[in-house]
Amino acid sequence: MSWRLRQRLLACGLAGMTGIGYLATSAAQAAGLPTFQQVRASHLPSDFTLLDRDGQPLQTLRRDPRVRRLPWVTLDEVSPAMRTAIVLSEDQRFWQHSGIDWQGVAASAWSNLWNERTRGASTLTMQLAGLLDKRGARPAGGRNWGQKATQAWAARQLEARWRKTEVLEAYLNHVPFRGELVGLPALSQTLFGKHPSGLDAQESAIAAALVRGPNARADAVARRACQVLALQQRPCTGIDLVVTQALARKGGPALGEQSAPHLARLLMAQAPADAPSVRSTLDGHLQRLAQETLQRHLLELAHRQVEDGAVIVIDNARGEVLAWVGGSGTLSQAAQVDAVLALRQPGSTLKPFVYGLAFERRLLTPASLLQDEPVQLPTGAGLYIPQNYDRRFRGWVSVRTALGNSLNVPAVRAGAMLGADALAEGLRGFGLALKEPGGFYGPGLALGSAEVTLRDLSNAYRALANGGRWSPLRWQVGDAKRDAKRDAKRDQAGAHGTATPSQVSPISPAAAHLVTDILADNGARALSFGLHSALATRGFAAVKTGTSKDMRDNWCIGYTDRYTVGVWVGNASGSPMHDVSGVAGAAPVWASLVQALHRERPSRAPDLPPGVRQQRIHFEASAGASMVDVDRLERFIEGTEQATWRLDVAATSGTAARPGRAIVSPQDGAIFALDPDIPPRAQRVTLRSQAAQPGQTGQPVQPALAWWLDGRRLATGARHDWLPMPGRHVLSLRQQGQVLDEVRFEVRGASLTPCQARTPCAASVGPSPAPNRGP
Incomplete structure (x- = not known):
């Protein structure tokens, strides 16, 4: 086409306008067009992507609800079928023209003279110019000739600066398709469930048809797709079904791995609004392993009313989170809850810090003897009577035995030596953010009556692994200088009590080592756990389990020379599990991960520190x-x-004979407070006598001692474990009809439920000072 004819066609299109001024404006607009690199760099997906430490995607979350725009795809990542279909449908001479298809302009102008309805003369380059310049966006009634001239001028400038492949690549990433879908990646995933590289000829023809009619009905889309296939001399058999299925699909999560939703949500909330992704410290392989291990074990525990769990793995030296599994996924009815950050009662997992603080203050040593016998501790609500997990008492035991076997009464005694407020302050030094002062929790604080998160508790164990030195965790890869400045500011603020310092030492390396040595001693826990439990590892590992609140929370947290692993198992709803202790619930997951972490190199025990x-x-x-x-x-x-x-x-105390009294336990005037977190039938008051039972040689021994409660015969023998009932009681010990001794006591914190014939009444217990905790 001659230059003169081109000028006449443009003149016809610009009739009624001040051509020179308008073209000057168009030139100014075109001069502001961005480069290809700028367009690609400014591409903002509607989804946020969490990357692992190596830059590989781990999780994608929807951030912008108004539009669906996925990460940029290069032209090499688009199937040849799609590249062919879009060019044949929208701009058949794309590879020949320089931004303006003059033959198309001529055909369009001729049709307009005869008022014929035909496609416009806009090329792919002109359409891209309109998409890049929001002022040139297509109006509802279509563009007039003046706006088309602006597009034409901008298209020429684009073609002069960009390569053809860049134009096509940018167009495919910017073109709106159907509804909220913008760009080929969003369309391909939503309508066809695949990446653009996998689109076949029919799917590509449908995508091209939707460019022309984004909101067209299914029959119109199918008809247009058949025309595109016809241009390629391909059959359109079955296209109606493909179109119907594609348009019926609903949007879902982005394709690819979805293995860290909870940390992704946390980092998305913290990231700038224009950040398409964040690189985390997670190890992709370890994250998948932790997720799969937790889900597999929870499936095995399903018959025990367990559906939730969480795992965190930390690098001891750097404080980097290597795995963050906040839930059990589809196994849970509360999959959105991040159990790594949920506040739960830690149970016996607080005991190592109780003893560590006692070691630090020279109140106890690992060899110190503590009494494991029933104890009554006065509180504002009555007497607190802690029990051991197995309901047995072992008399006098060393601290090593008490901590190794997770005995409750010695831990309460150790906590009492420290004092509730001093213990609470010491726990805060380990990064445990207790909401209340120590007096609020009372004696039960030593057994885990406060609430903490798995993240903070695991980092507190990491402090023990690092010789008593606590520092904050990191779960996002950042600039080292920036992190150093942040830590310096935190330290400065912490000196004035307004922030948490970047490093603190709540106990000395020597005290931390004693705790570590006990937690790693498989023989020290043999009384409760045996020698072949899940806590026994091939190399060095210090570990503690915990069970709390009537088996509502189950923990296993421990560390090796390189890693700290924390596992929680339970129910997000707070409902109790059925017969799941720490060694059966969380410990197998912990043991599997520790074994995998040290498959190549066993963990080594630490050397003796100075002191x-x-x-x-x-x-x-x-x-x-x-x-x-x-x-x-x-x-x-x-x-x-x-x-x-x-x-x-x-x-000893509590079992020694009292002069002149036949009843050793309970004592006269005692008050018992029942614990709501122990099943009522598991709570017993021991009736114990020091009187002898006579027998005659050659004759059956007849029980001569009898217990009478409130005027009724209760049991025989020198000892009886009584299921406590609420109220004030009179207990007498009789022998051959004579009353040897009599005491009065009270049971609080329970209310009666209806009794059935020949069935003992159950107790529905109310609030108590603190729950008992198990191993």
Whole structure:
């Protein structure tokens, strides 16, 4: 076509306008067109992508509800069928023209002279110019000739600066399709469930047809797609069904891996609004392994009323989170809840910090003897009577045995030595954000009556692994200098009490080492767990389990020389599990992950830090005294060593005979407060007598001691475990009709439920000072 004819066609299109001024405006607009690199860099997906530490996608979340725009795809990632279909449908001479299709302009102008309805003369380049310049966006009634001239001028400028492949690539990423879908990636995933590289000829023809009629009915889309296929000499058999199925599909999550939704939501909320992705510290392989291990184990526990769980894995040295599994996914009815950040009662997992603080203050050593016998602690609501998980008491035990076997009464005694407020302050030093002062929790704080998160509790264990030094966690890859400045500001603010310092040392390396040594001692926990439990690892590992609130929360947290692994198992709803202890619930997941982390290199035990001494110790017990500890090589903080530990029966309490009294327990005037977190039938008051039972040689021994409660015969024998009932009671011990002793006591914190014939009444218990905690 000659230059003169082109000018006449443009003149016809610009009739009625001040051509010189308008073209000057168009030139100014075209001069502001961005480069291809700028367009690609400014592409903002509607979805947020979480990347692992190597930059690989782990999770995608919808951020912009108004439009669906996915990450940019290169032309090499678009199927040849799609590239062919869009060119044949929208601009058949795309590869030949320089931005303006003069033959199309001529055909359009000729048709307009005869008022014929035909396609416009806009090329792909002209359409892209309109998409890039929002002022040139297509109006509802179509563009007039003046606006088309602006597009034409901008298209020439684009073609002069961009390569043809760049034009087509940018167009496919910007063109609106159907409804909220913008760009080929969003269309391909939503309508066909695949990436653009996988589109076949029919799917590509449908996509091209939707460019022309984004909101057309299915029959119109199918008809237009057949025309595109005809241009390629391809059959359109079955196209109606493909169109119907495609248009019926609803949008869903982005294709690809979806394995870290909870951390992705956290980082998306913290990231700038224009950040399409964030690189996390997660290890993609470890994240998948943790997720699969947790789900597999929860499936095995499904018959025990367990559906939720969480896992966190931390690098000890750097404080980087390597795995963050906030839930069990489809197994849960509360999949959106991030159990890594949920506040739950930690149970016995707080005990290592109780003893660590006691070691630090020289109140106890690993060899110190604590009494594991029933104890009544006065509180504002009555008496608090802690129980052990197995309802057994073992007398006098060393701290190593008490912590290793997770005995509750010794832990409460250790907490009482510290004081509730001092214990609460010490726990805060480990990064546990307790909401209330220590007095609010009372004696039960040592057994985990406060609420903490799995993230914070696991980082507190990491502090033990690092010799008592606490520092914050990191779960986002950032600039090292920026992180250093942030930590410096935090330290400065922390000196004035307005922020948490970047590093604190709540206990010394020596005290932390003693706790670590006990938690890693498989023999020390043999009484409760045996020698072959899930807590016994191939290499070094210090680990503690915990169960709380009538089996509502189940924990296993431990560390090796390189990693800290925290696992929680339970129900987000707070409903109790059925017969799931720490060693059966969370421990198998913990053990599997520790084994995988150290498959190539076993974990090594730490060396003795300065200030720790080893001393062989000897235990002695007087006649009548019993203890489970044996002579061994023990570790002490320097200055607290002691070779011989002697136990006299006179040192015991609670079971010693009272002069002139036949009833040893309960004592006269005692008040019992029932615990709401222990099943009522599992709570017993021990009735114990020191009176002898006579028998005659050659004759059956007849029980001569009888317990009478409130005027009724209750049981026989020198001891009886009684299911407590609320109210004030009179208990007498009788022998051959004579009353040997009588006491009065009270049971609080329970209300009666209807009794059935020949069935003992159950107790529906009310609030108590603190729950008992299990291993």
